Structures are given as C-alpha cells and as structure tokens.
Amino acid sequence: MIKNRIVYTSMAILLLLFGVMVAVLPNLGIETKNTEYSYETLVFNKSKVTTVDIEIPQEDWEDMLENAADEELKQANITINGKTIENVAIRTKGNLTLRSVVNSDSDRYSLKVDFDYYDDTQSLYGLKKLNLNNNYSDSTLMREYISYELMEKMGLPTPAHSYMYVTVNGEERGLYLGVEAVDETFLANNYGSNDGFLFKPDGVGSDLKYISDDIADYTGIGLKTNEDNIEDSKLTDMLDAINNGGDIEQYIDVDEMLRYFAVNTALVNLDSYQGNMKHNYYLYENNGVFSIIPWDYNMSFGGFNVGGGGMGGGNPNQMRGNTNKELPEGETDENADIPAVTQSQVGQANGEQAQGGQLNGEQPQGGQPNGEQPQEGQLNGEQAQEGQPNANRDKGGFNMLNGMSGDLMADSAINFSVSTPVSGTTLEERPLLNALLSNETYRAKYEGYLEQLATNYLTEDYIQSITNNLAMLLTSYQEADPTKFTTTEQFLEGVSGDNSLPEFAKQRSASILKQLSGELVVETSATAQGNMAMPNGDTNNEANGNQMQMPDDFDPSQLPEDFDPSQLPADFDPSQMPEGGMGNEQGGKANGGPMQRPDGMGFPNQGNGQATQETGIDKSTVLTATATFSFLVAALLFVFRFNRRGR
Structure with missing residues (x-):
C-alpha cells in the first residue's frame, strides 16, 4: 500500500506541475513559442x-x-x-x-x-x-x-x-x-529568403512599360532592399518580356499574379496598378522571378472614385502634401495615397466628369474628431448638390466624409468589368495585366479564380460571417474611440443591410458570374477607360471645354501653388507643366495634445486599463503538451489496473 500511495502521489504531483506549466507560465510572460516569426x-x-x-x-x-x-x-x-x-x-x-x-x-x-x-x-x-x-x-x-x-x-x-x-x-x-x-x-517569412530585390513602384515606370535597358530610367520603381547589387536584377528583362512578347513565365510567377488581379478585380480595388495612379503594390524578385505583394486596401469595395465614391475632389494643391519631404535613412513611404484623376467606368463613355463639389470652392468644417456631424456635409458621403460649391468640404480642400461611406452599391462598382478591369486607363497602358489577359490560357485561369472568389469567398454569407464577427469584436471599441472619423451607426451600416459589405459581395459576385457566363456584357471604350477627370469635379466645366487630359506619368506634385484648372485652355498639354514643388502651406493645424476620453467612457474590456498579456503557444508546443498529458494519463491508468491485480 505504501508503494501504491507513493506512485499515486508522484503521478498527482506530475499532473499538477504539468497544469502549472501549461496554464501559468505563458501568462507570466515566458515566451514558449520557439520561432523567429511568432x-x-x-x-x-x-x-x-x-x-x-x-x-x-x-x-x-x-x-x-x-x-x-x-x-x-x-x-x-x-x-x-x-x-x-x-x-x-x-x-x-x-x-x-x-x-x-x-x-x-x-x-x-x-x-x-x-x-x-x-x-x-x-x-x-x-x-x-x-x-x-x-x-x-x-x-x-x-x-x-x-x-x-x-x-x-x-x-x-x-x-x-x-x-x-x-x-x-x-x-x-x-x-x-x-x-x-x-x-x-x-x-x-513568406519567401524563405530576403536576398532578392524588393521594389515599391510609384511614379515613372510604375505602369511597368518598357523604357530602356537602363534601370536608372525607371525612377518611380523604388528599390527597398539589396541596393548594392542592383546590377544583378532582371527588372528590365522582365519589363521587356511583358511589353515585347518574351517568355513571361521565365520572369514572373504567372499563377500568383493571376490570383492577385482576380482578387483586385473582384474587390474593385482601383487605387492600385489597375487604376490610373498605378501604385500600391510591391514587386519582389527572387532568383530572377517576380512576385506581386498586395498593399493598401482601405479604398477597396469600389471606394476609389467609382460610382461617386473614392477620395473625393479637392484643391489640386492638396493632392500630394509634402512630396519633397526627406525620410530618415532606411525609411519608405508605404502609404503614398494620391487621389485618382480618373473617371468612373460604367456610364462614363462620353468623358463626363464625376458628380460632386467644385475644384476651387470653399470648404466646410469637415468631420469632427469625436465623430460629430459636420456643419454642412452629409454623413453618408452624399455629395454636394449642383450649384453649391461651398457645401460638404473641409477647410483643407478635402471632404473627410466623402468616400467614407459613399455609394457602396453604385452600379459602376457592382458591374465593374472583369474582362477589361482597369480604371482611368486602358489595358495597353498596363502591360503586366495586358500580357496576362491577352493569353487565352492565362485568361481562362484568371476567370477561374474570379469564379472561385464569387462562389466561395466574395459571397454574402462569407462576408456576412466576417462582418458579424468583427462587429462583435469592435463595436465597443468603436463606440469608445475618442478620435473616430465617423459614427457607430455608420460603422454598423457596413455590417449588414442594404448598403453593407455583405450586400456588396452578394451583388458583385452575381455580376462577376453573369459577366463570366456572357449573360451580362459591360460596355467599355477607350474614351471611358482613358479619359480622366478630377474626382468629384465641377460638372459645369464641360461647358468650358476644359476636360483635363492627363498623361499616364502625371505627377500632381508638379502643380503650381496657384493652379486653377478652370483657366486651362482647351488644348492644354499637361506634359508641359512647370517643374517644382507645390509650396503649399498647411491649411490648418491639428489639435495639440492627445485627445481626452469622453466622460463616462471606459476603456473597452480592459478593466483597470492595464494591458493583458497575449498567450503565445505555437502548434509544436500544443502537440508536445498533448502527448505529455496523454502519457501521464496512460501511466495513471496502468498503475490503477496494476494495483487492482495486485489485490
């Protein structure tokens, strides 16, 4: 009996120690995950x-x-x-x-x-x-x-x-x-090596047109890694192949890029390579083969100048902000958000400008930091009525609420073309996408990925499950947020209902499937895809014959401070614009000091406001713990049965 008690006591102590190890130690801040990318x-x-x-x-x-x-x-x-x-x-x-x-x-x-x-x-x-x-x-x-x-x-x-x-x-x-x-x-972490070349295209060359075999000519394709070995890059060879009919499979991961463009198209993400700003993506060259990395999607779901959404219009002098700023060594500007000078696709075949406020009008007060309503604008991104140039603008020339909700269900977004998936430009002006979609085999794969998205992921049920979970997770935080741009009601509008992300998914996926089957044909034209108008520009400018035709390498930072588009002649050539920065002073100052929390608004789910430690146990730890626990239980059962036989 003494031996049995000793065995049982020992096993009980081991089980207790096991429980302490699993339940207590991770919460004491001891890192149990043995991996470089935990x-x-x-x-x-x-x-x-x-x-x-x-x-x-x-x-x-x-x-x-x-x-x-x-x-x-x-x-x-x-x-x-x-x-x-x-x-x-x-x-x-x-x-x-x-x-x-x-x-x-x-x-x-x-x-x-x-x-x-x-x-x-x-x-x-x-x-x-x-x-x-x-x-x-x-x-x-x-x-x-x-x-x-x-x-x-x-x-x-x-x-x-x-x-x-x-x-x-x-x-x-x-x-x-x-x-x-x-x-x-x-x-x-994602490619197993960082010895290759990471590029962040945004500017001259970011359309991936072939200029020359001198990589220095592509000033807008910024190299972020491995700068000392740039002569070993195959960038110009890749550009030559996609522009001039070479073997593109030698230089690009075709299947990955087809999946990328399928998602971008399905989500109507036009603040991207597929829009006229041709940015917000990375290229990574690993062993001479290029992959594409997605970036910056706050304007997806048709939020970028489609159907009256997008970033809205404003003073051109506000477009780029401090474009000549010097960043510290090693720093890059990942969020170079530049408003499109573009045209909505569907229903814009005649080059009519997007509806909205005036280019040089006065601005309203804009959204308040605590989600209060502006003095004149509409909370749901409704645009100013024609003839009211001073409505719905903030003091800096940009409507903060314009595009924050927008017309999510606009026909131009729901029925955005899947066969010619570009905005404010043409497929020929986007040679990477054109090279892929011009090949029947690649196009069939691209369409297959679109069908997969429309039937499995960009569906009402799938997106609804995500928005429901996020609503449960985020609502209390959004309510307590002292600096939020919009109201909780607007946030919840996106969760479910007639103007929600699930409803967008429902209608967009249906449109994709109809376009793929040929039941729905979305008309596109060189005019609709190529002409560009200032977003939310003055529709009356059309009468003056001043529709602005912007070149593909248009750089808004070169606009002079006193630029007034209404004074442009009909034969205006933007390529002749003067050089130099904007020289624009700040139109307003941000409030100094941190925001105070609203009275009675506690820190959501945080009790006394202290941060809670995240438990960090990876799969290998879980497997080891499970195996150990199973061994201990088996040992206990063996001892119990052995003890019964001994009696």
Missing part, C-alpha cells in the same frame, strides 16, 4: 483587439501632432499586450490621408513604429516595423481587413494584420488597424 500570432491576434500603449515625452508628442506633415521620428517606448519594447522610433505616416487630416479638425494620424531604428538587433517577436492605420475614408473600418483576408484565402503572401486599440501616455487614441510592414522580415 509576431504573426503574438502581435496580430485576429480573435482580439491588441492593446498598444505608447509612452513618449509629452512635448515630443505635441510637436508630432502640431507638425504631423513633417513625419519626423520621435523616440518612445511601446507596450503591446503587456510586452514593453524601449527605445523605438515613431512617426506619423501617409500622404494624401496625412495631409487631409492635417487640414482638418482632427489629429487622428496613422502611425509607424520602427522597433529597430535605434538598435538594429531589436524586434517584437521578430517584427521590425508596425503600421497603425487610422481607417481614413472607410466608415466600415473593414475594407482593408477583409481584402487582406481574401488575399490570404487565395494563397497570396499578405502582410499580417489585426485591430489594435492605441493609447498615448495613458490617453486613448482609438481603434486602428495594425499592418505588418513589407520589409526584409516579411520577405524572409
């Missing part, structure tokens, strides 16, 4: 809202808000889910979105956190850089998140992403979408 689950946990607490000298924070357009780096400490990383760099980020917030009554800026700026050995579970996107222009707060989810479903390398609630020096800043930066860490 940030994918420890930082970007999609089942919860991650807590991000920033500590920064108050004078530095106020200076950052007061001079947000400078994007100056500040030193700070950051705590994410209870884990503190000291001595990190933080700055405001963006381009059009940044400029628009600067010129509004809000100080809700997107932020970039650089964990290894001061110490290149430092990271957060392997993560080197984190973007905190402010969900500008998206009242649903879900467009970018869902877009990345669909990219993942289609097997594309996609930045890690999840929602985060941000505080600065103890004051709440609100609900953001955290997105992994596309950098060396991302490349190594």
